Amino acid sequence: MSEPLVVLTDVNKHFGPLHVLRDINLTIGKGEVVVLIGPSGSGKSTLCRTINRLETFESGSITIDGKPLPEEGKELANLRADVGMVFQSFNLFAHKTILENVTLGPIKVRKVPKAQADKRAMELLERVGVAHQAEKHPAQLSGGQQQRVAIARSLAMDPKVMLFDEPTSALDPEMINEVLDVMVQLAKSGMTMIVVTHEMGFARKAADRVVFLADGQIVEEATPEEFFSNPKSDRAKDFLSKILTH
């Protein structure tokens, strides 16, 4: 494996009495694309969110590029700038235009001059195919377009790693592919990606590794071919039989 970028060691978390993450050990290398799958409630979204500390955890450690996650504050903000995050519900800033959504981080966090930030943002919007919508507000765009803008917004920070928390779950079926296409293209460009998804097609096409979670534990890790054709654990077999029968 390539040089490790994100390392989780014995991470544990509870939501009240519910033990959502149990002794999670996971290492993600530079340029690797890892897909987290599992039944709902398995802790895969929580795991994704702990990596940029939108969720806290109780024990264990998470390091990104060798640095442990700091406490809430300036330092954590700096670290989050290097970790892109794409949400299920897009979460674009509703009062800003598409262009302003993409340039906010570079201008305020990276202190890039506005003209330069605008230019870079337009290139990114071009790349995700929504450049002609730059002056509109998020509510005027379709879900698929909004999600592609959200990806551009993350990319504008030049992140070391990108987290995707079920990026296509809130989309109408005909818009899923336009978002997945952007993600596949991103994976090919060498971006390190951690993707929580139910899109098995994406996992097959773009993932280097599939991590299967159930009840807050990593049950199985394998290459996509291996995992889909020859799952080892009963939980994984059961899960795959449920989602692949239709």
Added chain:
Amino acid sequence: MTIQLSALSALGALVIGTIVAIFRVSPVRVLRFLGTSYVNLFRNTPLTLLMVASILGLSFILGLSWSDQAKTNAFIWAVIVLSIYHAAFVCEALRSGVNTIPAGQAEAARSIGLTFGQSLREVLLPQAFRGAIAPLGSTLIALIKNSTVAAVIGVADAAGLMAVIVENETGSLPVFFIFALGFVILTLPLGVWFTSLSRRLAVKR
């Protein structure tokens, strides 16, 4: 005098109210507690009482005076009391504005590396203000009318003037009517303007 008093107090209420609202949504427990206490204290105290307490208690007994001139002193106290009192309502209007913003936007703001202060300035407050325009308008109208309470500490606002006229003239009913009309002329267009403003600036979701 009413207009001057209202304008200054509105400005004060907006500034203090915003700060208290930031306290109330901050992640720091102590600040949240302070903000909540402020709102509970001033929202539940009658304005007249605060007015009288300021001039009798703070100014006359404790000797906290802003100016040697009794008139100016009373005016400044009136501005302060009106600001502090209405800040509690401004805070609650803003907080309801903050609550209209989906939680994900704050998360998105943090995840691109904005600090808490930056997320407030760039993402949360601008949307909170837009969402809170209508209730802020109501608070401003209430403030204009409540400025008449300043008469109890001797500020020559509309109510004070009215009392003088009624004392000196006969036929107090027409005088009441004219002053009431004056307030309607002041506040009605304001209400209409705020409604249109809130429509125009509404954040589409």
